[in-house]
Amino acid sequence: MKKNLILFLTKSLFFAFLITPFLVVNAQEDASIKTKNPFWENVQFGGGLGLGFGSNFTNITVAPSGIYNFNEYFSAGLGLQYSYVKQKGYYQSNIYGGSIIALFNPIREIQISTEIEQLRVNSKYDGFYGNFNDDFWNTALFIGAGYRTNNVTLGVRYNVLHKDNDGVYADALIPFVRVYF
Template identity: 50%
Template sequence: MKKNSLVVVLKSFIFFVTLFAAGTIVAQQQSIPSNQTNQFWDKVQFGGGIGLNFGSGYTDISLSPSAIYNVNQTVALGISLQGGYISSKNYYESYTYGGSLIGLINPIPQIQLSAELEQLRVNTNYDSSLYKSDNFWSTALYLGAGYRSGNVTIGARYDVLHNDAKSIYSEAFMPFVRVYF
């Protein structure tokens, strides 16, 4: 990873950690009446993704639950956990796990802009002695845009830190469908 890319990732991470910590500190200093406690959960939405792909000697399973907190009608912040397993018979087996911080902005109700900082650990074991097993961290910073209707957003995102040699995805650009309940 280039030094400039690392600086961008670290600045983004520090921004999100500071943002979440500030909310926690303020929450610790205020006594909240019991009737207002439910207002927090009224602003939380849950979603995520499940992926299953099976073929002749091939298995790909992924799970990525997520939650967002709607700060207001325009801004939402959240987190996501991710885990995955891929196996290609007599070739390799790979595990991925990690998480991401998510920021969503809706300048108008139908348009959603997003930024997502993803950090995944990749553990790959090859069945052949021709390839060396590999364990590494993969960092991605996605910037995206989509059309939003109710709880569903359809769009595309781009990994500005994409590295062909170390990224776990073959392309920096990818479509998405995002659903929160």
């Protein structure tokens, strides 16, 4: 009788150890399905990195962004930007701020965008005209269009608030590459 009881307990424990991992895995899968937030399934992240070097010139830009896809036609999101620009012996500038973007895809390959950008510019000049600081806010309102393939859009955007010799951008028309994963 003892021998049968020990054999029964041994087989039961063996079976319990064998099946327990499957029950735990199944329970975790069910819990993840119930707690999965559908909001994050529609979020994409992307942004830009820029490096420019030349004769005594440096330009470094980091610009992460994220969008929420409301459906296959409309998306909206936020972006951040930081740039360091230096022309040795002339000026040094720190530019930082954010943007709000709206995207419309009338067909899969075409993307139309509207973006408002607010940047703080802190520049320090040392040159022929003397040493001085120039700190200001720069606002840009871009209207753009591009060709889209998968997660990449190539296009051009126009700053409707552009003023010559006043602001961050040298020209109102700016090409762009937009990537979201």
